Amino acid sequence: MVLLSTNPTVQIDWQKRFIICRGIAKGLKYLHERNPPIIHRNIKANNILLDASCNPKISDFGLAKLYEEENPYIAIGAGGDLLYMSPEYATRRAMTVKVDVYSFGILLLEIVSGRNNADYRANQETVFLLDTAGNLNARGRLGDLVDPSLRTYDWDQAKIVLNLAMMCTDQSPSLRPPMSEVVAVLEGEKTLEDLSKEIALST
Structure with missing residues (x-):
């Protein structure tokens, strides 16, 4: 993904970053609301393509699966990026749409931040963004x-995105919001407080 490129000539301002966040959320919402839902399983920066206007497209459906509600435990081969995997998927191979929600949170x-999820440092422990x-x-x-290279940014939007990221990466799948609700917040139809209350009532 160009956002995490080491090329210093590539700059993406805050407005475009917010468009990217919202666009990815809409793409996942579309996949998850199909019947049966489609779980991408490999949401990460390298699998997000941007057009000239920075509108994102989700790519690489090589690991995608149709969700089987009666059998969420799927045997999988080695693939994908472990660093983006939700805890329940990495340890128990439990696969629901909440796997994508977790990966989306890491991506947010x-x-x-403009930083990679894992910072590998020679002779030191790996530092994980989460x-x-x-x-x-x-x-x-x-x-x-927030990426210090951004000259200006909308703090209210940044606060929303960062808090959504923390909600999406909750250790408990039941406490992660569905993508439809994430989209509603990003489009200003709901607030973070609304979302928190709905999650609390649903558990």
């Missing part, structure tokens, strides 16, 4: 994740 963090986000969130400093 990357888009806002861990960093969790630590910052616990201290009320989630906004520190």
Whole structure:
């Protein structure tokens, strides 16, 4: 994905980043609302294509599966990026649409921060973006994740995207919002508070 490119000549401003976040959410909503739902299973930066206007297209459906509600435990081969895998998928191979929601949350963090999910450092432990986000969130400093290279950005939108990312990457699948609700928040039809209340009532 061009957003995480090492090419310094490539710059994507905040407005385009928000368009990308919203577009990916809409794409996943479309897949998840089909009958039966389609689970992409490999949502990551490299599988998001951008057109000239930075409208995103989800690509690489090589690992996609139709969701079987009566049998969410699927034996899979080695594939995909483990760093984007939800806990229940990585450990128990439990596959529901919430697997994509988790990966989408990781992707949101990357888009806002301009950083890769995992920072490999020679002779040091790998630093994971989600861990960093969790630590910052616990201290009320989630906004520190915003890419410092952005000259200007809409803090209200950034706050929404970052908080959605934390909701989408919750350890419990039942506490992750469906993509339809994520889209509603990104389009201003619902607030984060509305979404939090609906998740609380549904569990």
